[in-house]
Amino acid sequence: RKEVEQDPGPFNVPEGATVAFxxxxxxxxxxxxxxxxxxxxxxxxxxxxxxxxxxxDGRFTAQLNRxxxxxxxxxxxxxxxxxxxxxxxxxxxxxxxxxxxxxGTKLSVIP
Amino acid sequence: DAEITQSPRHKITExxxxxxxxxxxxxxxxxxxxxxxxxxxxxxxxxxxxxxxxTNKGEVSDGYSVSRSNTEDLPLTLESAASSxxxxxxxxxxxxxxxxxxxxxxxxxxLTVL
Numbered sequence: 404r405k406e407v408e409q410d411p412g413p414f415n416v417p418e419g420a421t422v423a424f425x426x427x428x429x430x431x432x433x434x435x436x437x438x439x440x441x442x443x444x445x446x447x448x449x450x451x452x453x454x455x456x457x458x459x460d461g462r463f464t465a466q467l468n469r470x471x472x473x474x475x476x477x478x479x480x481x482x483x484x485x486x487x488x489x490x491x492x493x494x495x496x497x498x499x500x501x502x503x504x505x506x507g508t509k510l511s512v513i514p
Numbered sequence: 515d516a517e518i519t520q521s522p523r524h525k526i527t528e529x530x531x532x533x534x535x536x537x538x539x540x541x542x543x544x545x546x547x548x549x550x551x552x553x554x555x556x557x558x559x560x561x562x563x564x565x566x567x568x569t570n571k572g573e574v575s576d577g578y579s580v581s582r583s584n585t586e587d588l589p590l591t592l593e594s595a596a597s598s599x600x601x602x603x604x605x606x607x608x609x610x611x612x613x614x615x616x617x618x619x620x621x622x623x624x625l626t627v628l
Contacts, residue, residue, distance in 0.1 A: 407556070444622075445621070446619035447604070447619050500545050500608055501562065505556055
């Protein structure tokens with residue numbers, strides 16, 4: 404089983420749509436979770452941190468289900484500027500500062 | 515503003531040459547990391563450091579080395595560049611401590627080995 408599994412997409416959605424990305428992780432010892440966005444040929448940028456069951460920041464909502472080892476990211480009212488690749492990133496286990504990066508899900512928001 | 519920088523941003527070199535990529539952060543973060551990113555792969559960890567004089571190997575460390583002589587810098591050296599090391603290299607840092615694992619990335623270095 405891969406450490407982090409994400410649907411690679413691409414997800415092509417119209418402006419204003421709601422889109423959800425799913426991610427499963429294999430390390431049951433992971434404690435903290437992150438969503439990063441990465442624009443083409445640029446560095447990953449932190450979008451959200453998830454330490455408990457979920458987090459919400461404006462149009463973005465992340466939910467964590469530790470029992471199922473599943474994380475989701477919901478984007479409401481999609482903007483053209485949301486077009487990017489979204490990386491699901493759990494830490495590598497209790498006491499570890501390392502992160503395990505998924506390959507990402509590509510989102511294209513269409514006018 | 516505090517930041518993390520990488521230099522050079524682009525580098526072309528020849529097989530067999532030694533190459534050093536610089537990474538500098540002004541956040542006073544304890545932890546620093548080097549990754550490479552290639553098509554079809556996620557970010558893969560090359561080396562990391564949890565403090566001055568501390569260095570550790572990641573999953574793809576062969577052919578690379580790092581040194582940490584101060585808090586701000588973690589240079590990555592390719593001892594004898596190979597074509598397989600053509601990639602985009604990202605440096606990252608994180609605060610460390612009990613619960614701060616967020617990593618912040620530099621802009622990347624595009625390395626081509628001919």
